Amino acid sequence: MVSRSIRIKIALIVLAVLVLFTPFLYPSFTCRIEKEQLHTSVGSPRWIVGPEGGILTMKITIQNAARCDANIESLQFTMYRLINPDNTTEDVSLNDTQAVHTTIPAGGNFTVNFAFEQPFKVGPRAVLVKIAIILQDGSSLEVFDGAIDTTAEQKP
């Protein structure tokens, strides 16, 4: 038969263990950001021409429509199709990642200048890209899948 004092001690220690592990359950109780809540737009596409070819740059704006802050680690940019000036298409698989390390407050927005590091000998007229946001907790949200008209900035 276990005495009352031993039972109290065991209960207190079990409680202490539970309390210690409570913070690890915290993420499941807190607000989770869905990809629909991060509205992403791409603007100002521009070519920077160097000796090795043209580098595509753009401004990526992310608006956080979630009720909690979004802790962003990096942006993953995947280019999967090129549309050339003669309207021919070319399937590619080009990836680039840019570290961001920022927090977008709930309801706030954030703009980042993005440069796709790989130069093009002949600049495509448009590119089809996927943009994924890597959050600080390691999860990835694909927030953009569409075409970017690379000549939009030059048009009047």
Add this chain to the structure above:
Amino acid sequence: MDELQPGPWRLTTPEKISISKISKRRRGRKAERIAEFESAAIVGVLLGGALGALQIQEAIPRWSQVPESVFVIAHVAAVLLVTTALTERVRTGLLCGVMASISQFLTLLGFYAYSYGIVVSISVIPFQPLRILTYPLAGVIGGYIGQRIAEARSGRSSRPIRRLDR
């Protein structure tokens, strides 16, 4: 005052307690106290080591969104509960809290020194004072509660009995 009534008096001899018996009792109490302090120190070291190991887990990206204050509160509460359960004096509670602080600090220092080098491990030091200061306090409170629980259980008071005849 009532006057003493004359009558047959039965004299009783006071209980004889030899000096060696008293010193034996004293030695017994002293050994008991030393054992209490030793066990409090061991509990503190183990607790601090466990808390240090848990603090290392906090750096994993999955838990990075958890505010640090939540971890600090949980750790302090755990120290309070463990000292309440395993100590029965304010002093032993304090010792347990202090040892937990030192042990956690050394665990972290050892981990960072082993993984990233001594320079990085030293740079961690300024971020530790909050926890280091709160554990001894939690230990004191836990020790006090443990003392009160022990007193309530045994029906004794650890407070010295004040002499009223002075």
